[in-house]
Amino acid sequence: xxxxxxxxxxxxxxxxxxxxxxxxxxxxxxxxxxxxxxxxxxxxxxxxxxxxxxxxxxxxxxxxxxxxxxxxxxxxxxxxxxxxxxxxxxxxxxxxxxxxxxxxxxxxxxxxxxx
Amino acid sequence: xxxxxxxxxxxxxxxxxxxxxxxxxxxxxxxxxxxxxxxxxxxxxxxxxxxxxxxxxxxxxxxxxxxxxxxxxxxxxxxxxxxxxxxxxxxxxxxxxxxxxxxxxxxxxxxxxx
Numbered sequence: 681x682x683x684x685x686x687x688x689x690x691x692x693x694x695x696x697x698x699x700x701x702x703x704x705x706x707x708x709x710x711x712x713x714x715x716x717x718x719x720x721x722x723x724x725x726x727x728x729x730x731x732x733x734x735x736x737x738x739x740x741x742x743x744x745x746x747x748x749x750x751x752x753x754x755x756x757x758x759x760x761x762x763x764x765x766x767x768x769x770x771x772x773x774x775x776x777x778x779x780x781x782x783x784x785x786x787x788x789x790x791x792x793x794x795x
Numbered sequence: 796x797x798x799x800x801x802x803x804x805x806x807x808x809x810x811x812x813x814x815x816x817x818x819x820x821x822x823x824x825x826x827x828x829x830x831x832x833x834x835x836x837x838x839x840x841x842x843x844x845x846x847x848x849x850x851x852x853x854x855x856x857x858x859x860x861x862x863x864x865x866x867x868x869x870x871x872x873x874x875x876x877x878x879x880x881x882x883x884x885x886x887x888x889x890x891x892x893x894x895x896x897x898x899x900x901x902x903x904x905x906x907x908x909x
Contacts, residue, residue: 712894723797723885723900731895770838774894777840780851781894782828783887785838 682775686786699758703771712774801901820888833882
């Protein structure tokens with residue numbers, strides 16, 4: 681079964697600083713990977729996805745992620761943090777189950793932006 | 796707006812009761828997924844339907860059941876509720892069943908058991 685590990689349950693950065701949220705995956709086959717963001721009292725919004733095309737994936741709101749097979753990583757970055765980026769971020773991998781697919785999520789990383 | 800609609804947004808009930816959560820997928824999506832989000836377990840997959848048929852089951856309790864109707868909306872039924880069932884329940888939908896297809900989530904139903 682596939683799994684993901686998010687390093688750091690809480691990350692705090694200053695406004696304007698680089699955002700780096702770490703995700704490592706475990707997969708026996710080429711993975712499909714996703715990053716979602718959850719704002720308070722809202723559902724999960726898709727930020728970006730990796731589906732074996734380009735290894736550098738650009739998403740919404742200025743975020744991007746790089747798939748590194750040698751490191752089994754899919755870290756999320758943003759060059760300059762904005763106050764509106766404060767939220768919880770989830771890395772997920774698609775896992776095959778009973779002939780279908782499900783998402784397996786990491787435990788999440790809560791991002792705090794300091795003014 | 797993801798296009799996935801969940802009702803109700805909040806539900807407060809007592810132990811032993813039964814509730815029904817409803818989900819309308821995005822227009823054109825045939826797959827519906829249910830997930831449970833709790834502080835101790837995180838986001839856990841419960842069950843998936845594709846075009847009206849159950850396709851996969853995850854960590855879903857026997858007290859829970861779901862179905863997808865011909866108009867593709869789905870309902871999650873939770874019975875004999877226990878305090879530990881308090882959680883946020885999400886519905887997601889996707890166009891098909893491919894793992895490369897992203898799932899789009901609703902805003903969830905927050906269930907509180909008193």
